[in-house]
Amino acid sequence: GAVVSQHPSRVICKSGTSVKIECRSLDFQATTMFWYRQFPKQSLMLMATSNEGSKATYEQGVEKDKFLINHASLTLSTLTVTSAHPEDSSFYICSAGGQGVYGYTFGSGTRLTVV
Amino acid sequence: GDSVTQMEGPVTLSEEAFLTINCTYTATGYPSLFWYVQYPGEGLQLLLKATKADDKGSNKGFEATYRKETTSFHLEKGSVQVSDSAVYFCALTPFNQAGTALIFGKGTTLSVSS
Numbered sequence: 001g002a003v004v005s006q007h008p009s010r011v012i013c014k015s016g017t018s019v020k021i022e023c024r025s026l027d028f029q030a031t032t033m034f035w036y037r038q039f040p041k042q043s044l045m046l047m048a049t050s051n052e053g054s055k056a057t058y059e060q061g062v063e064k065d066k067f068l069i070n071h072a073s074l075t076l077s078t079l080t081v082t083s084a085h086p087e088d089s090s091f092y093i094c095s096a097g098g099q100g101v102y103g104y105t106f107g108s109g110t111r112l113t114v115v
Numbered sequence: 116g117d118s119v120t121q122m123e124g125p126v127t128l129s130e131e132a133f134l135t136i137n138c139t140y141t142a143t144g145y146p147s148l149f150w151y152v153q154y155p156g157e158g159l160q161l162l163l164k165a166t167k168a169d170d171k172g173s174n175k176g177f178e179a180t181y182r183k184e185t186t187s188f189h190l191e192k193g194s195v196q197v198s199d200s201a202v203y204f205c206a207l208t209p210f211n212q213a214g215t216a217l218i219f220g221k222g223t224t225l226s227v228s229s
Contacts, residue, residue: 006158034216043204043221044159093158095217104149104217106158 002028004096006107013084013114021079021110023094029074030096035067038091038109050077084114117142121205121220128195128227136190136203136223138179144210148172148181148188149217151204159204162190195227 003026013019023033032051036044048064050056050071058064066088068080077096081088094107122137140146147166151159163172168183177192188205205220 032214041222041224043219046216049216095159103161103164106151106160108158109156111156 002026002097002103002105004030004094004105004107006094006110008110009108010111011113013112015085015114016083018080018082019084019112021081021092021094021112023077023079023096023107025075025096025105028097030077031074032097033071033077034095035069035077035079036093036095038093040091044093047079081112084112086114088112089114117146117207117209117218119205119207119218119220121203121223123221123223124202125224125226128225130197130227130229131194132227134190134192134195134199134225136205136225138188138190138205138220140186140188140205140207142186142207142209145183146207146210148179149206149208150177150179150188150190151206151219153202153204153222155201162203195225197227197229200225200227 005024007022035047038044046059047062048056048058048069050069052071052074056069071077091109093109095104097104118141120139149164150162152162153159163174165172165181171180179188179190202222202224204222206217
C-alpha cells in the first residue's frame, strides 16, 4: 500500500534556529500534500496545502514566512520552521493524496521541541 | 462551512465492553466520511470509511454506518481490547472535492483496561 515517510520523528532545536521536516511518498506520486499541526490532546489543525510545482496555500492565521513549504517533486514535500520559538513546539504531521485509490496517507509525525 | 463534531472523551472501558463513539457532521451534498486512529506518538491510520449514504465501513471489528438522515457516522465495536486504546478521529471530505484536506473532529481518547 501507499506509504508516507516523515523525518525526523523527533527534533529538539534552540530558539532562533530553523528546522526542516521532510515528507516523502515512497511508492506513489503525491500531487497534493497537506501539513497539519497537532497540539497536545487536540485535533489536527490544517496549516497548508501544497501542490507539486506551485506555491502552497496557507490556512488563515498561519504565517507563510515562518512555515515555509516546498513541494518541488511528486514524492517530496518539506516544511521548514524558520526562527523557531518555544511556542512552535508541537507535533507536525504530513498527509499525501486525497485522490485516486490510495486516499489519504499520513506520515508518522514529527515532535518538535524548541528550547 | 463543513464541520465534524464527535463526543468528548476520554472514554474508559473494561476489556470486552461495547464501544460507541458518536460522530455527527455538517456538510453540503454527500461528503465522504472516515474514522482514523492515532496511537501514542504516531501519525494517523485509516480505520474505515464510507463514501455514500447507508454505506457501512468496517475493519478490525469496528463498524460505522453513513446515516444521511441523522448526519451521523458513529463508530462501534462489540468487544474492545486493551490494544484498542488510542485516540479516534472522525473526519470528512467535502462532496465532489477530490484532493481537498480532511476536516477532523476533535478526537476521542479511548482507554481500555484489562
